Amino acid sequence: MRYVYTLLAGAALLAACHTSTTADRGKADILAADLDSSARPADDFFQYANGGWIKRNPIPAEESSWGIGQLVVNENLKRLKTINLEADSAHAAKGTKQQKIGDFWHAAMDSAGIEAKGLQPLDNWFKKIDAIHDTHSLMDAMAQLDNIGASTMLSVGVSQDEKNSEVEAMHAWQGGLYLPEREYYLKTDSTSLHILHSYEALITHFLTMSGMPAATAATQAGNILALETSLAKVHRKREDLRDPYKNYNMLKAPDLYKMAPSLDLEQYFKTLGASRIDTIIVGQPEYYKALNQQVAATPLDTWKALLRFRLIDAFAEALPDAYGVEAFNFNKLLTGAKERKPRWKRVLRKEEGAMGELLGQLFVKEYFNATAKKRYEDLVEAIRDAYKHRIQQLTWMSDSTKQKALVKLAAIKKKVGYPDKWKDFSSLEVTHDNYVQNLMNANAFWVRYNINKLGKPVDRDEWDMTPQTYNAYYNPSNNEIVLPAGIFTVPGYRDEQLDDALVYGYAGASTIGHEITHGFDDEGRQFDEKGNLKSWWTKDDEQHFKERAAFIDRQFSSFVVVDTFKINGKATMGENIADLGGILLGWDAFQKTKQFKDNDSIAGLSPAQRYFLGYSLGWLMGSTQEYLRNQTLTDAHAPARFRVNGPFQNVDAFYATFNVKPGDKMYLADSLRVRIW
CATH class of the missing domain: 3.40.390.10 (Collagenase (Catalytic Domain))
Structure with missing residues (x-):
């Protein structure tokens, strides 16, 4: 990729074939x-x-870096804000582009309504997690959480078969880590250790804020960190991920299921909507073997705490402000940003992930x-x-x-x-008053979109x-x-x-x-x-x-x-x-x-x-x-x-x-x- 980060940008484009003089430019x-x-x-x-x-x-206090990329982004965030404000005020017919954009914006910008709801939008999901009683129900809960965007331990999806580019195949990759890269768990310098301790504190805070006793939350935070560290040790290094042959391991689905029986992968895929899978391209089989061992050996209370934390963290920006502040205070250790971005910028970033191409259709008409x-x-x-x-x-x-x-x-x-x-975003449901639900709906939409590629011709457009x-x-x-x-x-x-x-x-x-x-x-x-x-x-x-x-x-x-x-x-x-x-x-x-x-x-x-x-x-x-x-x-x-x-x-x-x-x-x-x- 061209850039080190993916950001919103605009299209006040420069010319490729025009040579101007100093006087021309003005x-x-x-x-x-x-x-x-x-x-x-x-x-x-x-x-x-x-x-x-x-x-x-x-560098502004809300930024971790500052340069031409951020200038472009900020210029065009303002353009996208205008598109959203116009859509919100249009009160467009249900199902239209403007309705989806306007209602997403309205729900996300309703800070008073979000504060009043508290954690209520997550209540049913907390109940699902609390109901886990064995590895089967654990993996079923993971699949359901992955479906709504609360990433858990598996990293799966449909993409082209690297050895047969006309075929869409199921892939499974190493995952499970909250921190950006394995080295964060393994390095012992003072900066890395401080980040680890702060991550453990973040888990403790989120669990305590959700109603877990403080002592229990602290114990489980330590257990979660130990669990992730054990998985980090089997993660391949970044340089090793660059070898496409070593990271291409096609297995018959039953063979993968037998290799990692505790993961209940057949049911996991069915929950995601992929009911008929013949083969799976596994990038790093050793990760799935290690995860299988951890699912069997780690107490269910630790898994429940991990899923509870991941759920809260996934939607922290859509929950009362205290959650977003906690998440920001940790992430600034990775970025160096000193202040949170204003709400409207944070909302546009979420909207870009939820339905960026829908925004893009209106954007290119104008710019x-x-x-x-x-x-x-x-x-x-x-x-x-x-x-x-x-x-x-x-x-x-x-x-x-x-x-x-x-x-x-x-x-x-x-x-x-x-x-x-x-x-086609026609199946994406967007409500006028529930930011969390809109994000969940969007994540589920993208999971369906991806899974539905399986067995279909590759869309090269x-x-x-x-x-x-x-x-x-x-x-x-x-x-x-x-x-x-x-x-x-x-x-x-x-x-x-x-x-x-x-x-x-x-x-x-x-x-x-x-x-x-x-x-x-x-x-x-x-x-x-x-x-x-x-x-x-x-x-x-x-x-x-x-x-x-x-x-x-x-x-x-x-x-x-x-x-x-x-x-x-x-x-x-x-x-x-x-x-x-x-x-x-x-x-x-x-x-x-x-x-x-x-x-x-x-x-x-x-x-x-x-x-x-x-x-x-x-x-x-x-x-x-x-x-x-x-x-x-x-x-x-x-x-x-x-x-x-x-x-x-x-x-x-x-x-x-x-x-x-x-x-x-x-x-x-x-x-x-x-x-x-």
């Missing part, structure tokens, strides 16, 4: 305005490109047109042509593998802006992101790049105010080129042009790739982010390869433009300089120390600073453009530079 040049002239580009290009803006814009969609489709083709030329010129790859790579490249499907076909999302992705099973409208936004600037150099760096390199390169990174390269996990490389070519990829692993593993936290070069390898590939492809495509050939400066910056600054604009971000620690432990992406400085060290054109010489901090000897694509 406002300060964004690239020149963001510069930190006290930093040398040859020593720290991220600071040079973005440091001026970061110094003038401290994204067909002309902009066409503009970015053309830019995709310019990047694709650049990649084709690069593959043809490779010296380390055989002709036979090159031809297959070119076939795959040509087959990559592009989805730009918004879907051609929208999802489907989008997994909304148009307003500030993100993008490559899907190896569909061999497609998906580029929502929001990812191209430069806040505060119109199309005609942005020159090609900025566009080719900001959109062409960091987004389009990045996503296309994912089809050929350490993981994506293992899928063929139809999206099947299938080897199409010669053994020698595969070895050459691994040797070259090892360079980028070593480079990024040497970067210290904060304290003793270093980037995990293996876990971030795919994103690092995609960043480097995107920069090279964007540069190749940009050199064909009129702006590059004319070589006229804008705001004292040459076209070549503006290209690299345009790419860096995509990573304009200041971050809290807590956010950086969490990102280093959990994210497949390197922090923003290293997504600029790291790949630039491997780009010869960067050295020439900014006169980088031996002795400069950004300098890498030619023999150490990464040369893949």
